[in-house]
Amino acid sequence: xxxxxxxxxxxxxxxxxxxxxxxxxxxxxxxxxxxxxxxxxxxxxxxxxxxxxxxxxxxxxxxxxxxxxxxxxxxxxxxxxxxxxxxxxxxxxxxxxxxxxxxxxxxxxxxxxxxxxxxxxxxxxxxxxxxxxxxxxxxxxxxxxxxxxxxxxxxxxxxxxxxxxxxxxxxxxxxxxxxxxxxxxxxxxxxxxxxxxxxxxxxxxxxxxxxxxxxxxxxxxxxxxxxxxxxxxxxxxxxxxxxxxxxxxxxxxxxxxxxxxxxxxxxxxxxxxxxxxxxxxxxxxxxxxxxxxxxxxxxxxxxxxxxxxxxxxxxxxxxxxxxxxxxxxxxxxxxxxxxxxxxxxxxxxxxxxxxxxxxxxxxxxxxxxxxxxxxxxxxxxxxxxxxxxxxxxxxxxxxxxxxxxxxxxxxxxxxxxxxxxxxxxxxxxxxxxxxxxxxxxxxxxxxxxxxxxxxxxxxxxxxxxxxxxxxxxxxxxxxxxxxxxxxxxxxxxxxxxxxxxxxxxxxxxxxxxxxxxxxxxxxxxxxxxxxxxxxxxxxxxxxxxxxxxxxxxxxxxxxxxxxxxxxxxxxxxxxxxxxxxxxxxxx
Ligand SMILES: Nc1ncnc2c1ncn2[C@@H]1O[C@H](COP(=O)(O)OP(=O)(O)OP(=O)(O)O)[C@@H](O)[C@H]1O
Ligand SMILES: [Mg+2]
Numbered sequence: 276x277x278x279x280x281x282x283x284x285x286x287x288x289x290x291x292x293x294x295x296x297x298x299x300x301x302x303x304x305x306x307x308x309x310x311x312x313x314x315x316x317x318x319x320x321x322x323x324x325x326x327x328x329x330x331x332x333x334x335x336x337x338x339x340x341x342x343x344x345x346x347x348x349x350x351x352x353x354x355x356x357x358x359x360x361x362x363x364x365x366x367x368x369x370x371x372x373x374x375x376x377x378x379x380x381x382x383x384x385x386x387x388x389x390x391x392x393x394x395x396x397x398x399x400x401x402x403x404x405x406x407x408x409x410x411x412x413x414x415x416x417x418x419x420x421x422x423x424x425x426x427x428x429x430x431x432x433x434x435x436x437x438x439x440x441x442x443x444x445x446x447x448x449x450x451x452x453x454x455x456x457x458x459x460x461x462x463x464x465x466x467x468x469x470x471x472x473x474x475x476x477x478x479x480x481x482x483x484x485x486x487x488x489x490x491x492x493x494x495x496x497x498x499x500x501x502x503x504x505x506x507x508x509x510x511x512x513x514x515x516x517x518x519x520x521x522x523x524x525x526x527x528x529x530x531x532x533x534x535x536x537x538x539x540x541x542x543x544x545x546x547x548x549x550x551x552x553x554x555x556x557x558x559x560x561x562x563x564x565x566x567x568x569x570x571x572x573x574x575x576x577x578x579x580x581x582x583x584x585x586x587x588x589x590x591x592x593x594x595x596x597x598x599x600x601x602x603x604x605x606x607x608x609x610x611x612x613x614x615x616x617x618x619x620x621x622x623x624x625x626x627x628x629x630x631x632x633x634x635x636x637x638x639x640x641x642x643x644x645x646x647x648x649x650x651x652x653x654x655x656x657x658x659x660x661x662x663x664x665x666x667x668x669x670x671x672x673x674x675x676x677x678x679x680x681x682x683x684x685x686x687x688x689x690x691x692x693x694x695x696x697x698x699x700x701x702x703x704x705x706x707x708x709x710x711x712x713x714x715x716x717x718x719x720x721x722x723x724x725x726x727x728x729x730x731x732x733x734x735x736x737x738x739x740x741x742x743x744x745x746x747x748x749x750x751x752x753x754x755x756x757x758x759x760x761x762x763x764x765x766x767x768x769x770x771x772x773x774x775x776x777x778x779x780x781x782x783x784x785x786x787x788x789x790x791x792x793x794x795x796x797x798x799x800x801x802x803x804x805x806x807x808x809x810x811x812x813x814x815x816x817x818x819x820x821x822x823x824x825x826x827x828x829x830x831x832x833x834x835x836x837x838x839x840x841x842x843x844x845x846x847x848x849x850x851x852x853x854x855x856x857x858x859x860x861x862x
Contacts (some may be wrong), residue, residue: 387470607670643816
């Protein structure tokens with residue numbers, strides 16, 4: 276209920292439209308209420324006494340009423356629809372902004388399909404309520420109160436009979452809302468689950484086909500789909516149950532009125548016109564009551580959806596600028612880990628344990644270690660994708676948590692382990708971090724990343740459109756575009772996560788030559804599997820299970836670290852990446 280009120284707050288920006296719709300509604304309701312009065316006059320003062328003039332005037336009045344109703348029904352529908360679209364627009368944008376800014380740890384735990392459902396279906400549920408349900412609710416209330424007042428004025432005894440049936444209907448509706456609400460919650464939840472399965476399969480369709488798991492995935496989807504169907508049917512069953520009961524109560528009301536009112540007319544206490552008008556109001560009265568039955572389902576549904584929308588909008592972002600965070604000035608590039616410990620949210624052990632090292636400006640730091648040893652975790656702490664749980668990470672001596680995220684991240688070029696390209700041209704993808712870059716700059720970055728040769732082979736060159744996940748490019752080509760994208764920022768700090776592992780030896784060699792030039796003057800972190808890549812690094816961090824097993828230069832480590840010696844031996848004479856088998860480094 277509360278969330279729904281908050282959702283209604285979004286109407287504030289569209290108050291004029293909302294007001295217009297509300298006024299139109301009042302006019303339509305008023306026209307509806309006036310109708311039976313004209314009918315009463317026609318019967319009692321026109322038809323019964325043979326007065327033609329009253330008949331003519333009444334006809335004209337009816338036309339007027341119909342015109343008012345027609346015109347304002349239109350404006351009411353149009354304006355309320357328009358304002359609700361505005362609300363949905365604002366809500367979707369708000370959700371998107373929020374989701375974009377939520378931290379890595381939020382997205383680690385959130386299911387994409389659930390988020391997508393909230394941005395689409397849940398927003399739509401709230402919108403439907405605002406465009407239809409809300410006004411119907413007001414309309415029902417106006418009609419209900421209006422009818423009751425008129426009924427009382429016309430004949431309070433008859434009105435009391437009618438009134439007696441209303442509390443019973445109120446109770447039915449109350450019970451209905453209470454029971455249907457959780458069911459609608461389940462509907463939205465299941466829809467989210469279904470979307471998650473769908474989204475996973477769309478992204479992973481190649482893996483599914485490669486492993487011939489289509490039947491399994493089809494079954495998984497069908498099962499979830501069946502669960503959605505079941506809760507939907509449950510909701511429909513609940514709603515369908517609701518109406519016959521209300522119908523029953525209203526029929527009892529009509530029956531009582533005809534019975535009692537008929538007696539009064541026969542006894543001369545009531546005119547026929549009055550009874551007809553009364554009955555017409557009664558029919559009018561049933562409309563809002565029915566509408567309430569319908570709207571109550573919508574209220575329940577929109578309420579649950581609004582809850583789900585605000586759950587995302589209110590999600591606490593654990594990585595955000597702290598109050599008064601300063602801009603990080605252009606850095607020299609000294610990166611220091613001071614006794615850093617780190618644990619993922621919900622994790623049961625430290626992924627990094629008291630890690631300390633210093634990368635001086637311009638140095639190249641190579642991080643090595645078997646799979647799962649914490650290499651990616653280390654570099655994720657520098658741009659503050661996650662916050663340390665102990666110790667601190669500093670840039671030029673400033674704790675990364677003390678500066679604004681924008682100023683921090685704009686100085687760090689990063690190539691993540693998973694390459695994501697966006698649908699669009701190669702040029703747009705390279706210029707992603709600096710859309711204003713000139714074509715010459717884009718080309719220079721591509722050349723540095725050894726991407727230029729294959730890009731120029733495409734007929735459309737830099738204008739070549741790549742699919743949403745860079746389909747149409749090889750893994751190595753995608754990686755090189757990602758490297759060009761990072762280089763274009765001309766960052767003081769460059770981070771490459773496994774960025775050379777997907778290219779052939781020849782390309783790797785060229786890339787390395789280029790990177791060596793590129794890393795010059797920058798502090799660079801390279802997560803690499805090959806000795807050839809790290810040999811010239813100023814500092815090699817050898818990670819073992821979240822601890823630094825050894826650190827130093829190639830020569831230092833050769834002299835001091837048995838583990839490092841083993842790695843060298845395994846690669847001696849060849850240039851093979853370390854293949855991780857069963858989580859163990861293959862020596
Ligand atoms: N988002 C996450 N949430 C929870 N735990 C995580 C997350 N990412 C990684 N881990 C855990 O942290 C540990 C270190 O992971 P990390 O990604 O840093 O390893 P890595 O050295 O980069 O491995 P690889 O060479 O395979 O890329 C692993 O045990 C992993 O299970
Ligand atoms: Mg990794």
